[in-house]
Amino acid sequence: MKKKPFSDLVIGIAFIVLGVCVLILSSSLNKVKLGIGPGGFPTFISVLLMLLGTVQTVSTLRAGFKAPAFTADRRQTLLFLCAVGLSVLYVLVVPVAGFLLATPVLVIGMMMLYGNRKYLLCAVISIAVTVAVWALFTKVFMIFLPAGRLLR
Amino acid sequence: MLTHLLAGFANVFQPLNFLYMTFGTVVGVVIGALPGLSGSMGIILLLPMVYAMEKSTALVMLCGIFCGSMFGGSVSAILLRTPGTPSATATLLDGYPLAQQGKAGKAIGTAAVGSVIGGLVSCACLILIAPQLAKVALKFHSADYFALALFGLSIMASSAGKNVLKGLMAGAFGLLISTVGTDPLVGSARFTFGNPKLMIGFPQLAVLIGVFALSEVFTQVQGGIHRVEVKEQNVTDFFPNSKEFRRIVLPAVVGAFIGVFIGIVPGTGGAIAVFIAYNVAQRMSRHPEEFGKGALEGIAAPEAANNGTTGGALVPMLTLGIPGDTVTSVMLGALTLIGVTPGPQLFVNSPDIIYAIFAGMIVIQFLMLIFGLLFAKVAPRVLQIPTDILMPIILMLCVVGAYSLANQTYHVAVAIAFGVIGFFMKKYHFPGAPLVLGVILGPIAEKNLDRALQLSRNDWTIFFRRPIALTFIILSVVMVGITFYNNAHEGKKKAGKKA
Structure with a gap:
């Protein structure tokens, strides 16, 4: 399997962290009896962000990643x-x-x-x-x- | 319908409308020809102009840019071996070899004829399909609209090209961006962190300006001065003779239908259609061995497919408010600026606007032929504009465009911020189109999901009880499944080849 860039791992983890933050912030939004309310859609997105971040992180770890290079021009x-x-x-x-x-x-x-x-x-x-x-x-x-x- | 269409022609032939439509077509051809610039950037650069215009004037100008840019990409593909737009990639396979043989004029002429055939077929399909689809869409319930938005979002996976996961991540990020600001349900502040400026959220058009235009300026600054070297070319003898015309007409018509079909599917676009059309034309040809060496069918078919996608992409945008490709997503944003809300109601309330677009699209094909070929004469000089002059001017026009959205520097700041995000997305191979789809479709999905649940008193089975909603949900699952399968299959193929 081709090794993935280190940045893929960082972005994957960043998505998980972002998802957790969005989930916490969404939980403080108003709740409603009917419909999804202001927090419903962001909660769905937070789960999506965490899920995609996890898949990205796991797939990068499974494939292996190149050592971080700090040789940018x-x-x-x-x-x-x-x-x-x-x-x-x-x-x-x-x-x-x-x-x-x-x-x-x-x-x-x-x-x-x-x-x-x-x-x-x-x-x-x-x-x-x-x-x-x-x-x-x-x-x-x-x-x-x-x-x-x-x-x- | 015919009465409406004739009224549409009368509308587009009004001097001002005709003038701006011609202007839009010329700008589209030039922008499309310049490598690195695209139709979406053309629309972005002319955004500030649309405020001062009548709705139909603005719309036909935008359509002119859209169609013109599709053809313009082929000029640089033929002359420079560098496609001006991704959808002109297939044209260079035979266009450039023909230009090398001293027949650049013939190659550009064939591309123009193919484009016109593709454009006209797509116009006919647009005129026939869009009103019927709008009639069906009038019966849509909020649950159906949510499922449709879900389908649009599932396209994120397919529009991501090689990396489905990165496409989905970009799309999810776009959805998140769309939630910032005053929420559309009860009007409370969401993710604003006490900053009153964030109450309006991240304006869609400012995001588009950043992701599609400013990111290019920031990317190209790293390359320094880039002046395109164009060899002296004999750009004459444009039109194919009758024998050549007979040879290209059938592949062009077939390519046009392929383009229309692919254009209608949201999120796909010309880049896919042109290669399918090229392959089909090669299979249809009596001289397949000439492909890749300057076969006229190899130019006409992909160009017809390329322009075929224009009318196709307008079908979901006009009838359902779902963009067919990147350019139509920018166009969708531009429509909101002039107070036009695409969707089935537009066909009921403003048929004059709809039929002005239809008539305009037909007239634009001929304008594109005339001005496209005229441009081809001067293209070798125009294409040599160095990036150190072009890009700073584009930056300035982007700044003006973002400012004019609401006369606020906040919009400029948002555009710059998303220019930086777009730069990093390019750098780490995240596609920009899914992010835009997320930003556009997020509010539609949220509002309709909420409304559907309110109407059904929180009964989630509403999405499975309505046939239209269920169809879209099944299509979404199938779309994501096929894309993941294709990706995995391609990965295995590559691994097999290496072994």
């Missing part, structure tokens, strides 16, 4: 974390800075993370696309993108 991990971090930062900043100021920074940042080193081109494209999208949405589709407190 550091550069790739860093690029992923920076991309997520930049996106999260954008969500936090956009209510203050507004769409027109925050978006070009997000787009330039992402272009650089993707490896583009033509900074002037990045700046021109990001500003042009941001302004075009802003104009299209606010003027044509009447969807108001965040104006931000700075520009008010």
Whole structure:
């Protein structure tokens, strides 16, 4: 039998733990006399999560698993974390800075993370696309993108 | 029906509707051709536009993206040997060899003709089947709807491809996500942990944007700049001559019916249909030895099947509110944005919308032919857009799309969170489609289960006493059983080969 990755075991156990947590939380939800009530469906899901987690764990243990490898490409991990971090930062900043100021920074940042080193081109494209999208949405589709407190 | 259909044509030929339908088709063809992007992402990127539109305008535009993307995938399969969408994989088997022989135009033309045949057959089936199925669905009891949702959920297993268990786990996780927020039964807070923002739960469309679009942006950032190298191709001489047309028409029609049938089964989709159609076309052919070396039937049949699934996938979505595939699940979410609730009542209350879709689907096939072939001329240049420009723009459009759902940054945050979850799902080989099915079908299953039990005063035998519900339950058990059996059988086969 082909050995399974270590991650399969971790995910299997995580599903069992998640199932137990959902079961405990579901038990505190309101009970009703007729029907399933708010806790009924989550209880069913919790059982499903535990069952699937158990099958995943047992099948991984039976097949054997490869030793956990911590050899992930550091550069790739860093690029992923920076991309997520930049996106999260954008969500936090956009209510203050507004769409027109925050978006070009997000787009330039992402272009650089993707490896583009033509900074002037990045700046021109990001500003042009941001302004075009802003104009299209606010003027044509009447969807108001965040104006931000700075520009008010 | 004919009167309604004629009114539908009058509707789609209104200048604005026609313009957006053409726009949607063009966007679909381009998005479908770009490797890594799909029809579902096309719909996601254009989501913010649908608010400002009339319902029928938005719907025909979405249908344009759906059908256009199905054909677009074949352009890159033929020119680059990289299918733009998974369902164009079979097209490259004969399309690319033909392009290598200097007949890229002929290959794309054959794919376009096959797509149109498939699309038209699927439209005919959609028009004939959907209203009848809707009539039956009008008689559905809540127990039947629960059993139907259960059937949809059982599809999670089959839509998971090679790893059934991981598909089921993704689906169960999707169900869990759907329970967060105000519960639909008595309105109490569920799993919100005192956070008022979580009262609205995880909005379905924000989840879809994250899982299908942002996860791709986060995945591709690890690959850095990726510029597709396209060789200079002679993209002319599109149309098959009469002899070639006679050769492809029958395999294309057969492929189209295969596509329609597979498209109707929720959770399946084009990727399965194209290979069945390809195999059938090879068996039907008088020259099976030409397959894999540039046989025209080998392009026309899978393309017809591919586009055949479009009308088929719309049948369960429009009549029952159950998505037929990934694109229709995104489309289902988009419909809720414009206040359209798919289901049998839609056929009773808004036949104008339904028949605008039917007429639009027919017109789109011809638009796809015209703009698909025009695009093929410029495709070698368009396909060279580097990822370092394309992906950041997609990220921006996703952010705008998520924000416009409710003018809240909360939706953007949810989309990003599910983008990260989608990234890890891809990394550890968990399919995204079952998660989406879980998110969509969870509330339907919960509400109808509760209602059925209330009406029957907690009598669980209600699900076995009603013939429709019992049929769906049996089908669900059979579906899961077959999928597990096939998986185990394939595993044994592989083990046998190794031994």
